[in-house]
Amino acid sequence: MAIVREIVVPAKEGRGLHMKAGQLLDIVDLDGQQVGDLVAWRRDDPSEYMSPTHTVSCNTSIMLRKGSRLFTNHRNPIFSIVRDDVERHDIIVPCCDHERFAHDFGIHDHPHCLGNLIQARDLLGEKVELHGEWAWNVFMHNHVTPEGKVVTDAAVHPAGSTITLRAEMDAVVLLSACPQDLTPCNAFNPTPMKLVLRDA
């Protein structure tokens, strides 16, 4: 399968690309224990975007793995998962943002995923207003306790761990290499990731 593009997402930054329906996207954790926050929308109509809450509803599950699909706010599939080395992802919480670090840690100049996604959007020349609740948190090791508490565990997956998404529509895709270094989310050490776009 021919590689169309390879893009390194530097630690604590964001990058993106355009996908055609049927193309494959490998999201690779280069050094291990790193989480990536992904947003996407329909290329010819940005009012239709990947929606974590609709994805939970359509899958009747908060656990995505190989064979699962991700859905838009119009309940159309936007991605199918065709490979998943990790099978631990979070689809409950939004991506980290300025307020997360300001309110919870008293830090006002910490990098955050929403800013990284805006960086990725601007590098692509796209204009869509981004929202943290659009993000699906790839490789994030959250779990829900029987009491309903959402707990962030350290991601334990090794270097080279990959998830592969097949686009089910022409889409714009952005990924943030999450810069969270104050919780176990990225094992306190944010590192780079890689996007590999392939023709099927």
Ligand SMILES: [Zn+2]
């Ligand atoms: Zn983050």
